[in-house]
Amino acid sequence: MEERINRVKEILVIQGKSQKWLAEMLQISTTAMTAICNNRSQPHLKDLRRIAEILDVDVRELLVPSKS
Structure with missing residues (x-):
């Protein structure tokens, strides 16, 4: 398990948005977006910031906390 x-x-x-929509906004392939969404790969920090901007959330909301 990943x-x-x-x-x-x-x-x-x-937010009711699709992976395909976000992939288009980031100008990356849907395959790459699927890998990010399924935690098979992780976006670079600069891309994570762009995702946060596009989704209008704090970048920290995109990460699973390392401590409870």
């Missing part, structure tokens, strides 16, 4: 690091998929669901 470690859950980002919450991009959760935020998209909450």
Whole structure:
């Protein structure tokens, strides 16, 4: 089981937006976006900031906290 690091998929669901839409906004492939949403790969920090801007959330909301 992969470690859950980002919450991009959760935020998209909450906002009613699709992975395809976000991929288009970031100008990346839907395959790359799916890998990010499924935590198979992680976006670079600068891309994470762009995702936060596009989704209008604090970048910290996109990450799973490391401590409870």
